[in-house]
């Protein structure tokens with residue numbers, strides 16, 4: 190529901206094109222990523238950007254906004270909560286939807302709290318989505334989003350499939366959990382954090398999400414000319430490593446920046462972590478779960494769900510520095526085997542070092558795809574268990590079909606994106622498997638991000654006993 194807006198004074202161009210579509214992408218408001226194209230028509234239409242709308246906010250949407258309606262169009266409203274009546278300023282006007290920031294809360298949700306961070310307000314830092322909600326409400330909203338994604342993308346009713354989902358809290362609270370933050374650096378060398386959907390930076394004095402030494406790194410008070418980012422990283426110890434990001438060589442498609450060159454500026458080049466009591470050493474610039482309690486929680490969830498047995502064969506895809514590979518190797522013991530697959534050379538080197546005492550586990554440098562899965566099965570035989578933990582894009586339907594065809598007794602899928610997880614679960618279900626379990630963890634408090642651990646099992650498995658719960 191909405192009132193008519195105050196007439197906006199801005200207008201937008203609608204650009205027709207024979208080739209590459211409309212204007213710059215949502216993360217490219219300055220047009221830095223535009224490529225040349227043939228403009229066949231230019232129409233000027235009214236835009237609501239800048240208009241103030243009175244909105245009744247309905248449910249939550251993926252990505253840290255809530256949903257409202259204005260004259261039949263969906264409005265994605267940030268800084269709001271379901272059930273609230275707000276005054277919101279339109280920040281983006283698209284053909285089928287609007288984006289807006291709630292700037293005045295006329296009827297507040299009981300879940301609302303004052304944001305602890307002074308930068309977490311409309312138009313300022315875009316790093317957090319839910320600073321204005323209690324922790325309980327944040328986790329409830331994330332559970333709702335996961336359920337929505339599974340219903341919409343996989344056609345699965347989670348309540349009916351695995352029972353009501355709760356997002357589990359990790360120890361440590363809502364603040365002071367980020368063990369790694371990359372601050373962007375502007376053309377003048379000043380570090381900061383990006384505003385929401387913008388290249389502009391908020392020059393924060395500190396970030397309360399960071400652990401001590403990371404969120405309040407002295408690097409924020411320094412100038413970093415010629416760099417694209419400055420990253421502060423801490424392992425289990427008190428030492429903090431600073432990494433400089435410089436523009437990488439070459440060009441990327443669609444105006445994207447090539448990957449940065451990353452080098453240590455100060456602090457130890459390697460950091461130490463533990464998972465379920467086991468020690469790991471990882472390059473400071475390498476991959477590790479950002480929340481200090483996350484690797485333990487996910488590894489234990491995998492053990493609980495899959496119950497790996499001595500002597501079993503396990504494949505650990507997207508293995509990173511071996512966080513799960515080591516734990517799985519200990520579970521199957523020397524009579525079993527674990528093969529980890531990872532594409533990044535540095536992570537492979539770290540994983541090899543972390544696995545050195547377990548010769549029945551090895552790491553293979555390769556890109557995971559359906560062909561690699563088929564090749565592994567041909568080389569070492571069908572696995573009993575598969576673990577996968579892909580980046581946000583997910584593994585893809587082809588990989589899931591290849592994994593289910595390999596015939597393991599179960600698959601444990603760790604995912605930081607419920608949408609791509611739902612897509613991949615749907616592929617497994619299409620291959621005659623079922624979603625047998627789903628846990629979710631609040632590994633990114635104050636943000637809209639959430640981590641899931643899904644268990645997939647074949648509908649029936651004639652050959653092998655399944656020891657897991």
Ligand SMILES: C[S@@+](CC[C@H](N)C(=O)[O-])C[C@H]1O[C@@H](n2cnc3c(N)ncnc32)[C@H](O)[C@@H]1O
Nearest residue numbers: 476507508509512531532533556557578579580
């Ligand atoms: C989310 S991380 C998981 C790492 C590890 N499981 C952990 O928890 O520390 C994903 C990893 O997949 C790797 N990766 C990304 N795409 C890949 C691909 N196509 N094939 C193999 N590894 C890939 C990345 O380098 C990264 O180490």
